[in-house]
Amino acid sequence: MRxxxxxxxxxxxxxxxxxWRKRPVLAVNENTVVxxxxxxxxxxxxxLAGLTEPYSNGDLAVIHCVGSEDSTRSHFEAQDLMEHGxxxxxxxxxxxxxxxxxxxxxxxxxxxxxGKSIPECLRGAPSVTALQSLDxxxxxxxxxxxxxxxxxxxxxxxKDVALHSAGMDTIKAIRCIEKLDRKSYQxxxxxxxxxxxxxxxxxxxxxxxxxxxxxxxxxxxxxxWDSHWAQDxxxxxxxxxxxxxxxxxxxxxxxxxxxxxxxxxMTEFGRRLYMNSSLGTDHGRGSVMFVMGGGVKGGxxxxxxxxxxxxxxxxxxxxxxxxxxxxxxxPILERHGAHDLSGVFLEYxxxxxxx
Amino acid sequence: xxxxxxxxxxxxxxxxxxxxxGCDSTISEQLWPYTGGPHQVGSSFFSPSSESxxxxxxxxxxxxxxxxxxxxxxxxxxxxxxxxRLSDYERVSSLGETTxxxxxxxIKEQLQxxxxxxxxxxxxxxCFETLVLPRGELFEYQEKLLLTELTCAxxxxxxxxxxxxxxxxxxxxxxxxxxxxxxGDCRWLKAWDDREVIRKHALGKFPExxxxxxxxxxxxxxxxxxxxxxENQEDRPNENYARELLELHTxxxxxxxxxxxxxxVARCLTGWRVQGRxxxxxxxxxxxxxxxxxxxxxxxxxxxxxxxxxxxxxxGDLDRVLDIVSQHPSTAKHIATKLCMRFxxxxxxxxxVSTVAASFQRSGGDICxxxxxxxxxxQFQDNKGNKFKRxxxxxxxxxxxxxxxxxxxxxxxxxxxxxxxKYLLRMGDAPFQYPTPDGYPQEISPxxxxxxxxxxxxxxxxxxxxxxIKIDKQQQQEENVGGADQxxxxxxxxxxxxxxxxxxxxxxxxxxxxxxxxxxQMC
Numbered sequence: 001m002r003x004x005x006x007x008x009x010x011x012x013x014x015x016x017x018x019x020w021r022k023r024p025v026l027a028v029n030e031n032t033v034v035x036x037x038x039x040x041x042x043x044x045x046x047x048l049a050g051l052t053e054p055y056s057n058g059d060l061a062v063i064h065c066v067g068s069e070d071s072t073r074s075h076f077e078a079q080d081l082m083e084h085g086x087x088x089x090x091x092x093x094x095x096x097x098x099x100x101x102x103x104x105x106x107x108x109x110x111x112x113x114x115g116k117s118i119p120e121c122l123r124g125a126p127s128v129t130a131l132q133s134l135d136x137x138x139x140x141x142x143x144x145x146x147x148x149x150x151x152x153x154x155x156x157x158x159k160d161v162a163l164h165s166a167g168m169d170t171i172k173a174i175r176c177i178e179k180l181d182r183k184s185y186q187x188x189x190x191x192x193x194x195x196x197x198x199x200x201x202x203x204x205x206x207x208x209x210x211x212x213x214x215x216x217x218x219x220x221x222x223x224x225w226d227s228h229w230a231q232d233x234x235x236x237x238x239x240x241x242x243x244x245x246x247x248x249x250x251x252x253x254x255x256x257x258x259x260x261x262x263x264x265x266m267t268e269f270g271r272r273l274y275m276n277s278s279l280g281t282d283h284g285r286g287s288v289m290f291v292m293g294g295g296v297k298g299g300x301x302x303x304x305x306x307x308x309x310x311x312x313x314x315x316x317x318x319x320x321x322x323x324x325x326x327x328x329x330x331p332i333l334e335r336h337g338a339h340d341l342s343g344v345f346l347e348y349x350x351x352x353x354x355x
Numbered sequence: 356x357x358x359x360x361x362x363x364x365x366x367x368x369x370x371x372x373x374x375x376x377g378c379d380s381t382i383s384e385q386l387w388p389y390t391g392g393p394h395q396v397g398s399s400f401f402s403p404s405s406e407s408x409x410x411x412x413x414x415x416x417x418x419x420x421x422x423x424x425x426x427x428x429x430x431x432x433x434x435x436x437x438x439x440r441l442s443d444y445e446r447v448s449s450l451g452e453t454t455x456x457x458x459x460x461x462i463k464e465q466l467q468x469x470x471x472x473x474x475x476x477x478x479x480x481x482c483f484e485t486l487v488l489p490r491g492e493l494f495e496y497q498e499k500l501l502l503t504e505l506t507c508a509x510x511x512x513x514x515x516x517x518x519x520x521x522x523x524x525x526x527x528x529x530x531x532x533x534x535x536x537x538x539g540d541c542r543w544l545k546a547w548d549d550r551e552v553i554r555k556h557a558l559g560k561f562p563e564x565x566x567x568x569x570x571x572x573x574x575x576x577x578x579x580x581x582x583x584x585x586e587n588q589e590d591r592p593n594e595n596y597a598r599e600l601l602e603l604h605t606x607x608x609x610x611x612x613x614x615x616x617x618x619x620v621a622r623c624l625t626g627w628r629v630q631g632r633x634x635x636x637x638x639x640x641x642x643x644x645x646x647x648x649x650x651x652x653x654x655x656x657x658x659x660x661x662x663x664x665x666x667x668x669x670x671g672d673l674d675r676v677l678d679i680v681s682q683h684p685s686t687a688k689h690i691a692t693k694l695c696m697r698f699x700x701x702x703x704x705x706x707x708v709s710t711v712a713a714s715f716q717r718s719g720g721d722i723c724x725x726x727x728x729x730x731x732x733x734q735f736q737d738n739k740g741n742k743f744k745r746x747x748x749x750x751x752x753x754x755x756x757x758x759x760x761x762x763x764x765x766x767x768x769x770x771x772x773x774x775x776x777k778y779l780l781r782m783g784d785a786p787f788q789y790p791t792p793d794g795y796p797q798e799i800s801p802x803x804x805x806x807x808x809x810x811x812x813x814x815x816x817x818x819x820x821x822x823x824i825k826i827d828k829q830q831q832q833e834e835n836v837g838g839a840d841q842x843x844x845x846x847x848x849x850x851x852x853x854x855x856x857x858x859x860x861x862x863x864x865x866x867x868x869x870x871x872x873x874x875x876q877m878c
Contacts, residue, residue, distance in 0.1 A: 128804070130805070
């Protein structure tokens with residue numbers, strides 16, 4: 001969720017009277033907020049209702065007041081730190097994770113970014129491909145010889161190692177996807193993806209997973225959370241897309257696949273508690289993360305909630321970060337085969353959450 | 356093994372090189388009452404012959420969007436005789452007795468764009484009617500049309516303009532002062548920003564560029580400056596623009612400012628408003644007009660980067676803030692670093708950055724003098740062939756290198772249906788569409804996922820399968836050109852190795868393979 005998604009709107013702290021008092025205009029509607037069984041402190045935004053299904057099945061956990069140690073409140077610094085998994089660290093945390101697993105070597109479709117470019121978190125992966133649609137992946141018929149020639153040109157290109165690798169990855173990916181039946185994908189279990197690029201991205205991730213093409217990680221962006229003004233209008237649509245996309249993906253994969261697939265939803269920072277002069281909020285600190293599937297002990301909202309009193313808030317009124325995002329990721333990466341995480345999250349003392 | 360140029364091209368089932376530029380549309384026919392528009396006929400090569408990229412090719416790679424072959428061009432439709440245009444390589448070579456003199460003369464020429472005759476490009480641009488509209492009249496047009504025309508004009512200027520360094524710097528500043536056209540009234544006002552802020556000051560003085568950008572109605576929309584007001588005592592400023600001004604436009608993120616400075620700058624800039632579209636009784640010419648509202652300004656005392664901005668300056672706060680930030684040494688370093696990334700290397704040598712920063716600071720942000728210093732550094736001369744062409748630059752350099760004919764396809768207002776627009780969107784490098792204020796990245800890594808589309812473009816261009824774009828087969832004149840090795844040297848800026856000659860010659864698709872090759876992705 002690029003742009004800094006407001007955790008106080010996604011998962012409002014309905015049990016905290018200061019929330020209603022200090023956010024009189026932008027608080028969620030008390031009557032329509034989704035209330036969760038056994039959970040007094042927090043609710044879900046009404047448009048996030050699609051997440052109640054995985055939540056009540058115990059397949060979705062929410063972590064509140066989560067974020068990074070970066071306090072610049074700059075999108076680029078915060079995303080950079082979050083995606084790199086450290087300051088001045090080479091490559092991204094997902095990229096390093098793919099290299100850290102013992103005995104596993106990523107294939108051509110090991111890491112796929114659905115979007116126009118490769119996100120920083122995937123930097124340094126053994127192989128990474130950006131595509132906007134699986135249909136994109138064809139140069140037409142009769143290009144076998146051309147690909148052979150490119151193979152030899154890029155294969156012996158020693159000047160720029162990154163360009164050499166990108167060329168080889170692209171060739172491998174073309175050959176692999178050529179074998180896929182791209183046109184006839186039918187989601188299962190009545191799942192309905194919308195036409196939004198976020199939903200479409202998730203449906204193609206599902207297709208790649210089921211086709212067993214060797215996908216290890218995929219990233220899908222849902223952009224535009226930077227709600228400096230008219231926050232309600234701006235967020236409503238994004239929340240609906242988030243909810244619908246995740247719900248469709250959860251249903252489509254079904255229990256069998258969801259046991260082995262972890263979905264992590266994150267954002268670079270949350271937003272200020274107080275509204276600014278244009279019905280929006282400015283950059284803040286803590287926000288929320290969602291973790292779905294992959295054996296997570298869900299149906300819970302994990303938070304070291306310290307309230308919204310002025311002496312608790314950070315800076316000009318920002319939700320403090322009480323859980324570092326790395327500590328959410330660690331148990332997930334461990335379940336996916338990483339044993340030594342010191343090479344993934346460098347120069348940081350980890351104290352993983354029990355997820 | 357030697358291949359003749361004809362063999363090389365015939366083997367590809369496709370041929371190359373030479374050109375005409377024109378409009379095939381009804382509008383263009385009205386403009387040019389004969390088919391085809393101004394013509395370029397025939398082409399030839401005068402190519403580099405050293406083993407590594409030579410200095411002239413290096414300068415053409417970096418100061419322009421890539422070298423063109425020579426051509427016969429008909430400059431004006433009423434002229435009956437063709438004029439011979441030398442290849443870029445040949446022309447630059449002829450500007451001085453020695454290579455050094457030639458390059459010096461070329462840089463000097465490019466730094467004075469107003470003195471360069473650009474009538475051929477200007478003539479082509481007459482196709483785009485929205486480029487010259489007064490600000491208010493832009494609002495009478497569909498925003499999609501504005502974006503498509505602005506994007507196509509940017510592409511065509513990059514391909515055709517003789518003022519290449521200016522176009523290169525326009526690309527640079529467009530990213531530095533990035534505005535996503537899709538936000539609010541930027542849909543109309545970005546066209547004005549492009550003309551009156553970026554293009555006007557691209558080779559001017561940085562402080563003037565910065566001031567123009569700060570008061571650009573599109574920027575006031577894009578970074579919410581127009582919403583930054585203090586009406587009541589409890590109003591908090593909207594920090595969006597103030598933060599990016601410091602972080603991206605001037606000092607840089609580690610330039611030594613604090614959250615407090617951001618807030619103080621935001622306070623200084625309260626009260627600047629943009630006339631909106633639906634405000635009732637205004638003449639069209641008032642829409643998008645920027646004005647200052649004293650009653651919405653926080654006129655108290657502020658302190659920025661250790662300097663006091665006294666109370667009561669009103670709109671004068673803006674100039675005070677811009678003076679403080681544009682003269683700050685971190686700004687010189689930040690701009691120098693970005694320029695060196697653009698022109699020298701993704702990880703720019705610190706010596707060069709210091710030299711360029713000093714020149715920037717000494718000259719009060721004179722962009723031409725700063726560039727001149729940069730091009731004279733040893734690091735610029737030494738770092739050849741190490742910059743990856745971002746997708747836009749790959750497309751433009753391909754079109755220039757092949758001397759392709761480009762028609763203005765105006766059958767759609769949608770960029771995503773435009774043959775070149777489609778490629779730009781798929782590779783994520785369509786101008787004016789980068790959503791966040793940091794602008795498109797200049798370094799190689801974010802672009803490595805775009806190879807598939809480059810290869811696709813190389814194939815389709817070489818086979819004349821892109822609508823409205825043509826590589827002319829009939830105008831090939833064997834006698835004008837050398838063998839395949841000359842052609843390859845034209846593309847690569849150096850002599851081909853024996854292995855390369857063999858690969859390309861035997862490929863069966865030499866031109867596509869050249870355009871798709873790793874060497875041609877670099878400059």
